Amino acid sequence: MTGTGNIVAALPFPTAAKPKLADSQLRDNLRRATHTIRDKRLRTVAELPEWERLRLAGAAIKDDVLARLPELLVEFEAAATAAGATVHWARDAAEACGIAVDLALSTGTREVVKIKSMATQEIGLNEALEAVGITPIETDLAELIVQLAGDTPSHILVPAIHYNRHQIRELFARRMPGVDLDALTDDPAALAEAARRHLRARFFSARVAISGANFAIAETGTLVVVESEGNGRMCLTLPETLISVVGVEKILPTVRDLDVFLQLLPRSSTGERMNPYTSAWTGVTPGDGPQQVHVILVDNGRSDVLADPVGRQALRCIRCSACLNVCPVYERVGGHAYGSVYPGPIGAILSPQLSGAGANATLPFASTLCGACFEACPVRIDIPEVLVHLRQEIVAAAGATPERAAMRAAAWVLRDRRRYSAALRAARRFAAPLRLVGRPDAVRHLPWPLTRWSASRDTPLPARETFREWWSRERA
Amino acid sequence: MNARDEVLTRLRAARPSGAVTVSRDYDPPAPDGTDLVELLTDRLLDYRATVRRCDAAALPTVLASLLTDASVVVVPPGLPSAWLGGTDVAQLTDDGGLTPGQLDLPGAVVVTGCAIACARTGTIILDAGPDQGRRVLTLVPDRHICVVRVDQVVYGIPEALSRLTDPTRPLTMISGPSATSDIELNRVEGVHGPRHLTIILLLP
Numbered sequence: 001m002t003g004t005g006n007i008v009a010a011l012p013f014p015t016a017a018k019p020k021l022a023d024s025q026l027r028d029n030l031r032r033a034t035h036t037i038r039d040k041r042l043r044t045v046a047e048l049p050e051w052e053r054l055r056l057a058g059a060a061i062k063d064d065v066l067a068r069l070p071e072l073l074v075e076f077e078a079a080a081t082a083a084g085a086t087v088h089w090a091r092d093a094a095e096a097c098g099i100a101v102d103l104a105l106s107t108g109t110r111e112v113v114k115i116k117s118m119a120t121q122e123i124g125l126n127e128a129l130e131a132v133g134i135t136p137i138e139t140d141l142a143e144l145i146v147q148l149a150g151d152t153p154s155h156i157l158v159p160a161i162h163y164n165r166h167q168i169r170e171l172f173a174r175r176m177p178g179v180d181l182d183a184l185t186d187d188p189a190a191l192a193e194a195a196r197r198h199l200r201a202r203f204f205s206a207r208v209a210i211s212g213a214n215f216a217i218a219e220t221g222t223l224v225v226v227e228s229e230g231n232g233r234m235c236l237t238l239p240e241t242l243i244s245v246v247g248v249e250k251i252l253p254t255v256r257d258l259d260v261f262l263q264l265l266p267r268s269s270t271g272e273r274m275n276p277y278t279s280a281w282t283g284v285t286p287g288d289g290p291q292q293v294h295v296i297l298v299d300n301g302r303s304d305v306l307a308d309p310v311g312r313q314a315l316r317c318i319r320c321s322a323c324l325n326v327c328p329v330y331e332r333v334g335g336h337a338y339g340s341v342y343p344g345p346i347g348a349i350l351s352p353q354l355s356g357a358g359a360n361a362t363l364p365f366a367s368t369l370c371g372a373c374f375e376a377c378p379v380r381i382d383i384p385e386v387l388v389h390l391r392q393e394i395v396a397a398a399g400a401t402p403e404r405a406a407m408r409a410a411a412w413v414l415r416d417r418r419r420y421s422a423a424l425r426a427a428r429r430f431a432a433p434l435r436l437v438g439r440p441d442a443v444r445h446l447p448w449p450l451t452r453w454s455a456s457r458d459t460p461l462p463a464r465e466t467f468r469e470w471w472s473r474e475r476a
Numbered sequence: 477m478n479a480r481d482e483v484l485t486r487l488r489a490a491r492p493s494g495a496v497t498v499s500r501d502y503d504p505p506a507p508d509g510t511d512l513v514e515l516l517t518d519r520l521l522d523y524r525a526t527v528r529r530c531d532a533a534a535l536p537t538v539l540a541s542l543l544t545d546a547s548v549v550v551v552p553p554g555l556p557s558a559w560l561g562g563t564d565v566a567q568l569t570d571d572g573g574l575t576p577g578q579l580d581l582p583g584a585v586v587v588t589g590c591a592i593a594c595a596r597t598g599t600i601i602l603d604a605g606p607d608q609g610r611r612v613l614t615l616v617p618d619r620h621i622c623v624v625r626v627d628q629v630v631y632g633i634p635e636a637l638s639r640l641t642d643p644t645r646p647l648t649m650i651s652g653p654s655a656t657s658d659i660e661l662n663r664v665e666g667v668h669g670p671r672h673l674t675i676i677l678l679l680p
Contacts, residue, residue, distance in 0.1 A: 029660075033660050057498055057499055057501075057502050060496055060497065064496035067491055067494065070488045070491070073487070083644065090483075091482055095479060142658035158661060160659075188660070188662060204580070222643065222644060228655050228667075229654055229658075230667055230669025230670075233615050234615065248487065263597075270657045270663070276669070280646070281646050281647075288604060289610075289611060289646060303487050304490070306487060307490035309492065312490075
């Protein structure tokens with residue numbers, strides 16, 4: 001049962017990345033934002049001498065969850081139901097959307113307020129609601145920006161990271177109904193004020209809210225949402241009906257386990273000691289908050305990911321986006337090039353596994369394997385290891401290719417010192433005229449049949465003198 | 477097979493075998509000489525909250541001085557009545573029926589206690605206790621004044637969570653005023669939640 005929804009790239013990564021690389025404004029916006037957050041994250045992480053122990057505990061808790069997932073889900077269902085929630089199950093995106101849409105329709109509402117949620121983006125819930133005439137209103141500032149622009153998110157935490165303040169000001173001026181143009185400057189505080197005014201009446205009149213959850217606690221049936229702006233609190237408190245779409249891997253066994261993740265997540269995502277607001281609710285509390293509470297537990301490909309012994313570590317992900325912010329590839333191409341709601345390093349391993357590699361077969365190659373993502377990951381997902389594993393699977397599935405033949409030939413040459421020396425001498429003779437044109441130690445474009453190899457990388461020329469030659473000359 | 481059974485069957489077939497041990501060695505004690513009240517104050521100021529300190533005798537005066545420009549004070553049902561003894565600003569006590577519109581009056585200020593405060597992260601935890609009330613009370617008014625007793629302040633998040641009497645009550649953890657990092661990943665205070673947070677540290 002492979003996953004469906006907004007996780008399947010329409011274009012191969014190199015094709016999608018090309019125009020993005022040519023957009024200097026985009027690269028400028030991304031560089032500024034990712035570098036701001038990198039420095040902040042390093043400062044707040046350095047404050048905790050126990051950071052590595054927290055990472056180990058976070059990874060172990062998630063591995064324990066993956067080993068006991070069926071039992072923990074049943075435990076969660078029983079506790080949440082006892083507390084007054086209704087728990088639903090969905091095999092894939094279409095089924096999850098169907099349940100959420102039916103629940104919303106049964107209330108008679110024409111609009112729903114939404115808390116930013118990767119799960120609802122993944123299943124394409126907004127499109128499904130619009131199809132039956134219900135307007136989804138995104139209330140997170142970045143999601144609102146993306147929605148007003150008719151755009152798609154490009155970052156897990158900050159979907160509008162590809163816009164700068166001037167572009168956001170222009171967008172609000174053109175698209176936000178009733179905006180006060182005189183008060184609207186490109187000062188982030190003025191932009192936040194405009195969003196506050198725009199959404200306030202909607203929070204007060206909304207009857208249905210839709211959320212995801214950062215964590216779902218099995219022992220108590222509690223859901224947890226971590227946020228900054230208070231739009232989450234509005235959605236979780238004011239409407240009569242709350243529908244939460246939750247991936248099955250979001251389970252934590254006990255309330256105690258939250259102490260690890262409430263330390264790992266804020267420092268990794270926004271580089272803060274703690275995010276402004278964290279809400280936890282357990283079913284229905286009479287007189288306080290929504291009185292109709294629904295939870296939709298979604299598989300959508302996760303059980304397939306769980307079946308892969310190397311790839312299943314991707315299910316530890318807590319969607320902090322630290323790996324995006326440190327990735328040299330993400331920083332240059334942005335999130336849209338990945339074609340999935342999960343971009344960046346985690347997307348390169350999660351999207352192909354959730355959807356089956358077919359449509360996303362180029363994503364595991366969208367990395368330099370530099371390892372910065374693993375260093376930054378609060379739950380120690382060895383992203384480079386999974387990337388190489390997925391590449392192996394894709395290459396194995398492809399069968400005989402010219403690249404494979406070339407690699408076999410290279411392996412034969414490298415196995416023997418005399419063959420290697422002879423090949424090196426031949427390469428130097430071949431390279432000598434190339435040094436006369438272009439750069440002295442690398443070639444940008446190789447001639448056919450190697451054109452495709454050099455399409456996305458420089459090819460270094462062999463050194464003028466090898467180490468062995470230098471050694472024998474110096475020590476002779 | 478229905479969706480529930482099918483998902484559970486697939487997860488059972490896919491999951492790894494073997495037990496996982498979790499090491500709980502991630503909770504260091506506060507370094508020697510740590511002043512929790514100082515640490516909490518430092519964190520709160522970093523979030524651009526306002527911090528005051530006083531003892532129980534001075535609390536009504538301090539609260540009155542903070543409420544001079546308030547139009548109405550929103551009061552949870554179990555707030556100690558002596559706290560607001562120094563002010564004559566109109567009070568709106570929640571009996572469970574206050575609407576968001578009533579709470580959204582310009583100049584409305586809510587005064588509450590709290591359940592626990594975590595010094596290391598500057599976090600105030602509300603658990604809907606009688607001196608805190610329903611979640612909506614601390615959400616809609618633009619200004620929240622929260623009184624924290626010194627004996628409610630703990631060092632780290634693990635201790636804070638372990639001291640919650642009932643984690644299934646609605647919980648709200650507050651670390652500074654409402655903020656966003658959505659524009660160029662810089663933190664800006666003030667979006668939908670209260671834009672002004674004042675913490676009064678109640679000394680013994």
